[in-house]
Amino acid sequence: MCLAWLWTGIASAQTSAQDLSSQCPPFPDETAETLRWEVVSVPDMLYCRALRTDDGAEAFALTISRESPFKPRRGDRAEESLANGREVQWYRGEVPNEPNVLIREALLELENDRVMHIFMRANDAEQLARRQQYVLSLSLPPLND
DSSP states (O other): OHHHHHHHHHHHHHHHHHHHHTTSOOOOHHHHTTEEEEEEEETTEEEEEEEETTTOOEEEEEEEESOOSOOOOGGGEEEEEEETTEEEEEEEEOOTTOTTSEEEEEEEEETTTEEEEEEEEESSHHHHHHHHHHHHTSOOOOBOO
């Protein structure tokens, strides 16, 4: 009896983790085998962390919520890209004790008064471009017009 209860709890936990990861934007077929989501859901926020399947390193992360602590500043503008036909403005960030790390963030307005904050860090421009392509290839939730 105790073993059956334990198995039910494990199966339930796996189902809820799968349900949560389905709330994150799906990976396209070409990256689905190289990335996986690690997901945390708290009231009013979904946190999706894209991890590489080969070494578990973070490729990028995003949150979906009503508000974001990230406030873009015009002076920090970096690259512009397109995702689902929409412009994505990337902003430079910095980590004071890691001056050589490249940081990029973007903020997208979504339907239903929600926002998506995207965050990534890279060691060089090539890695940064690859990680931005991962994000741009996602099937992102509908954006506000």
